[in-house]
Amino acid sequence: MIRFENVVKRYPGEGADAVHNLNFEIASGTICMLVGPSGCGKTTTMKMINKLIRPTSGAILIDGRNIDTVDTIELRLSIGYIIQDIGLFPHMSVGENIATVPGELGWKKERINARIEELLELVDLNPKVYRNKKPNELSGGQKQRVGVARALAADPPIMLMDEPFGALDPITRAKMQDEFLHIQEKIRKTIVFVTHDIEEAIKMGDNIAVLKAGQIVQLSSPMEILSNPADPFVSELIGGRNSLKMLNLMLCGQIMKSLSPSEGEKARATGHGLLGLKATAQDALSEMLRTGQRFIYVEDGDRIVGVLEFEDLLERASRHGLSQ
Amino acid sequence: MSFLEFLMSRWPTILSLTLEHLLIVFIAMVISIALGVSVGILITKNKVAAQIVLNFTNILMTIPSLALFSLLIPVLGIGKIPAIVGLVAYTQLPIVRNVYTGMMTINPSILEAARGMGLTEKKILRTIKIPLAFPAMMSGIRTATVMGIGIGAIAGYIGAGGLGVYIFQGISRSNDQMVIVGAVIISLISILTDRFLGGLQRKLNR
Numbered sequence: 001m002i003r004f005e006n007v008v009k010r011y012p013g014e015g016a017d018a019v020h021n022l023n024f025e026i027a028s029g030t031i032c033m034l035v036g037p038s039g040c041g042k043t044t045t046m047k048m049i050n051k052l053i054r055p056t057s058g059a060i061l062i063d064g065r066n067i068d069t070v071d072t073i074e075l076r077l078s079i080g081y082i083i084q085d086i087g088l089f090p091h092m093s094v095g096e097n098i099a100t101v102p103g104e105l106g107w108k109k110e111r112i113n114a115r116i117e118e119l120l121e122l123v124d125l126n127p128k129v130y131r132n133k134k135p136n137e138l139s140g141g142q143k144q145r146v147g148v149a150r151a152l153a154a155d156p157p158i159m160l161m162d163e164p165f166g167a168l169d170p171i172t173r174a175k176m177q178d179e180f181l182h183i184q185e186k187i188r189k190t191i192v193f194v195t196h197d198i199e200e201a202i203k204m205g206d207n208i209a210v211l212k213a214g215q216i217v218q219l220s221s222p223m224e225i226l227s228n229p230a231d232p233f234v235s236e237l238i239g240g241r242n243s244l245k246m247l248n249l250m251l252c253g254q255i256m257k258s259l260s261p262s263e264g265e266k267a268r269a270t271g272h273g274l275l276g277l278k279a280t281a282q283d284a285l286s287e288m289l290r291t292g293q294r295f296i297y298v299e300d301g302d303r304i305v306g307v308l309e310f311e312d313l314l315e316r317a318s319r320h321g322l323s324q
Numbered sequence: 325m326s327f328l329e330f331l332m333s334r335w336p337t338i339l340s341l342t343l344e345h346l347l348i349v350f351i352a353m354v355i356s357i358a359l360g361v362s363v364g365i366l367i368t369k370n371k372v373a374a375q376i377v378l379n380f381t382n383i384l385m386t387i388p389s390l391a392l393f394s395l396l397i398p399v400l401g402i403g404k405i406p407a408i409v410g411l412v413a414y415t416q417l418p419i420v421r422n423v424y425t426g427m428m429t430i431n432p433s434i435l436e437a438a439r440g441m442g443l444t445e446k447k448i449l450r451t452i453k454i455p456l457a458f459p460a461m462m463s464g465i466r467t468a469t470v471m472g473i474g475i476g477a478i479a480g481y482i483g484a485g486g487l488g489v490y491i492f493q494g495i496s497r498s499n500d501q502m503v504i505v506g507a508v509i510i511s512l513i514s515i516l517t518d519r520f521l522g523g524l525q526r527k528l529n530r
């Protein structure tokens with residue numbers, strides 16, 4: 001768990017605090033998104049966690065320990081760090097880049113080698129092809145995959161990610177987001193993820209901290225932010241169409257009405273439209289609009305296990321959207 | 325006496341002057357490189373110090389080399405020592421400047437990533453900064469060495485020996501052949517050294 005207690009940062013010679021009196025917690029194993037316009041203090045907040053920036057006052061605790069009492073190098077070696085520009089070491093191969101932190105920690109050669117292979121597989125790069133390549137031989141997306149692998153190398157419990165996918169084209173970015181969420185399901189790290197893109201925050205976050213001029217104006221789940229924005233600033237950041245965005249957070253598998261196996265058989269016989277368990281409610285709505293049907297079946301593998309009706313979607317979206 | 329006859333009759337002297345020239349320049353360059361690289365690295369820690377040192381080395385280089393060597397005579401006398409000191413002073417600028425710029429132009433996000441990952445400053449210097457600044461360092465060293473070989477001729481003027489001796493004696497005796505032999509051999513050494521260091525540079529950068 002990461003905990004901020006009355007954290008203030010004022011840069012020397014500046015008239016105002018870059019970050020003002022932050023008090024919040026990030027639970028272990030969750031992704032906390034820091035979102036807000038440029039200059040609101042996201043990067044400053046994040047870099048105080050690995051002591052790249054020192055707070056002017058206040059304390060940051062990791063699992064109850066004040067980071068001031070932890071050796072800086074030791075602290076950083078236990079925190080994965082990923083930035084938008086990635087910062088791969090251009091004179092080292094992909095494998096050598098990934099080996100950096102394990103090398104510092106004194107791992108044995110065989111263990112490092114095995115870890116490089118494992119991580120390249122994890123980020124979907126064939127170790128045989130990519131291990132010995134230099135960073136300048138990689139595409140932007142591949143570089144960021146290596147950046148992710150390098151940050152994960154020594155299996156740190158915490159990851160700091162500063163707009164990691166910000167420089168990628170929209171298609172690659174969406175793909176990286178999906179894959180990263182998939183990886184996170186397996187590794188369950190405590191992640192601080194900075195973005196200025198509210199869509200990314202909604203998609204990736206377990207919680208979202210909305211920052212404005214160095215202060216947190218709202219810290220809650222994506223669903224809560226969408227249904228109950230704390231103030232006009234947050235509403236504007238979301239940029240309208242909240243209900244549609246909320247549908248994007250609901251999975252068909254979670255909101256469908258279950259069907260018995262025999263009902264499933266009958267449904268199959270109708271040849272009606274189908275979606276997977278992991279399709280979103282927005283996918284379902286889109287499919288209903290396309291086909292002109294008021295319901296859609298949900299399948300798990302080759303079995304139809306549920307049905308989703310237009311009225312359900314309408315009800316869910318409006319129930320969450322009551323406050324607007 | 326034809327040029328060829330001249331070469332044949334004088335070759336032992338020519339050879340020993342050439343070796344002497346190479347030795348003076350070699351010793352001077354070893355010192356100059358060690359000093360210049362250290363200074364270049366040190367001044368990356370402080371912008372003000374960097375400006376002062378770079379300006380100073382710049383001024384050193386604008387002093388005509390003959391004047392610089394003459395200025396050293398009252399302090400260090402004549403002979404090989406002042407010649408080597410003069411050569412070191414004169415060849416600092418390209419080395420210091422290239423080491424400095426090489427280190428300062430490294431993409432800041434590379435250094436930020438290195439720091440954020442938990443590398444110590446020492447480790448960053450050794451495994452990131454120096455390797456990345458290496459091509460720039462090498463080109464500074466190459467320029468300085470070629471310069472040193474040429475300016476080494478002036479060492480002859482302050483009694484340090486080397487091929488400069490032939491040039492200066494040739495001038496005072498109006499012996500064109502001596503001047504030409506001295507100058508041509510110095511040029512040859514310069515060209516060969518430049519080629520060699522260039523090749524080395526390409527090989528190391530790969």
Ligand SMILES: Nc1ncnc2c1ncn2[C@@H]1O[C@H](COP(=O)(O)OP(=O)(O)O)[C@@H](O)[C@H]1O
Pocket residue numbers: 011012014018036037038039040041042043044045
């Ligand atoms: N090194 C610095 N010196 C002075 N001011 C800074 C420095 N770094 C950031 N700031 C200021 O602090 C504020 C927050 O910056 P930052 O945390 O980088 O914002 P964000 O990451 O949200 O864009 C900005 O107003 C920025 O100009």
Ligand SMILES: [Mg+2]
Pocket residue numbers: 042043044
């Ligand atoms: Mg930022």
